[in-house]
Amino acid sequence: MAVRLPLLILLALLSAPVAARGGMPSCLKCHPAHYRALGSCVACHRGDPRSDRVRIAHHDLVQGRFAWFALPGSGPTERGRRLLEGFACRRCHTSAGKGNRLAADLDLLPAGTTAQGIFEAIGNPALLMPQFHFDDRQKTELVNAVLAGAREAGRKAGKGEGEPPQVVHFQDGDASRDNVFEKRCGACHRALTRARGGVGRGSIGPNLSGLLSEFYPKTAAGRTAWSATALEKWLDNPRKSREQTQMRPVVLKPGEFDRLVPLLDDPPAP
Structure with a gap:
């Protein structure tokens, strides 16, 4: 011994x-x-x-190309933030504590999520996520922006404590039910909604997820955020707002617009 x-x-x-x-x-x-x-x-x-x-x-x-997020004011991270804003990623995601919760909260990614995994997910979008056709440099910059946002959100006291589990619906499962979006918009557009999950089947028009939130790109005139009033005006005569648009007027039956707005407004759960 x-x-x-x-x-x-x-x-x-x-x-x-x-x-x-x-x-x-x-x-x-x-x-x-x-x-x-x-x-x-x-x-x-x-x-x-x-x-x-x-x-x-x-x-x-975390490989070197993804580690710029830790360097304050780095070029790749700032360019990634501009991409995140310009392509309105927050219409579905939360990043740096701001955004909608229609899809994954980028500040609370599951344990084991890697920078390379985020890079690949951007290039191979999930169901109902728009295909942005980013090149490798842009995807790298977006990863840095996401990691910087998660770090910033993590510094806030109590982040993640007491939050209810997030449920993300990708498929409605019953497109035939009374759904005004499917009937009037779904042939050209898609949208991810909290209440109905994924609606629409078209890819001709833009993805309308989070349309009436502050994080969606500005109206056709490019000056103000979308609202119920702006949407109603647009549907009535799109070319009055954008002369060269290919979209035709959408004729709605009485009561259909009132059912469409809550679906696209989709306020976050209390």
Whole structure:
């Protein structure tokens, strides 16, 4: 027993993490140090700097092209934020604490979600998500914007505490029921709604998810947010608002507009 005890102690010391043995992080054995003022390697890249084994050290690693989010004011992150705004991602998603909850909250992504996974999801959109045809650089910048938004939201006290589970509907499952969107809009448009899930089947016209929220792009005139009044005017005579539009007037039966507005307004649950 006297012989085995020192041996066990030696094995424990050899297997202890690098940081615990007083050595430098394993990252710096292969990679040069940079942006030291921002903190340790894991502050930006995650991973496990305690291990010399590559597969362990690189677990959940954030690659360099996705780590600009940790550098305040970085070009890729700022360009990603402009893309996020310009393409109205918040009409369905929440990012940096702002947006609708029709689709995944980008500030509360499931554990195990990687930057590469977000990159691939942008390029291979889920059902009812518009295909934006971003190039690789734009997708990389969007990933940085998403990660920066999640970090910003995470700094807010109580983020995620006491929130009800989010339910996202992608398919209505009964398009034949009394649904004015399906009858009057669905041939050309699609929309993700809280109450009905996915409605519409067309891809000729723009995706109308979150149309009457503050996060949807401005009206055809490009000056104000969409409202019930603006929508009614547009449906009555689209070319009066945009002369070159290919959309024709939509003739609604009495009461149909009153049923359409709540579907597209879709206020968040209390």
